[in-house]
Amino acid sequence: MKKVTTFPILKIIASDSQAVINLKLRYNALADKISEKENLDSELEGLHTQIKQLTKQTGSYT
Structure with missing residues (x-):
């Protein structure tokens, strides 16, 4: 009987x-x-910053 009562508990724990x-x-x-x-x-x-720097250097945004 002890195994029957502990089985559901072990199943719940698992x-x-x-x-x-x-x-x-x-x-x-x-x-x-x-x-x-x-x-x-x-x-x-970082890429956006590079684009801004290139835009300032070239004066265009393409």
Whole structure:
């Protein structure tokens, strides 16, 4: 009888553990996306700065 009563508890614990793992994976994926976006934003800002400098040097924006 003890096994019957502990089985659901172990199943719930395993389910909760899997939920925590899934949450961590989703969090890490989101953190990676944010980091990638920040890197792209920084790169875009650098390119925009270069365009401004070239525009000042050449006097045109093409």
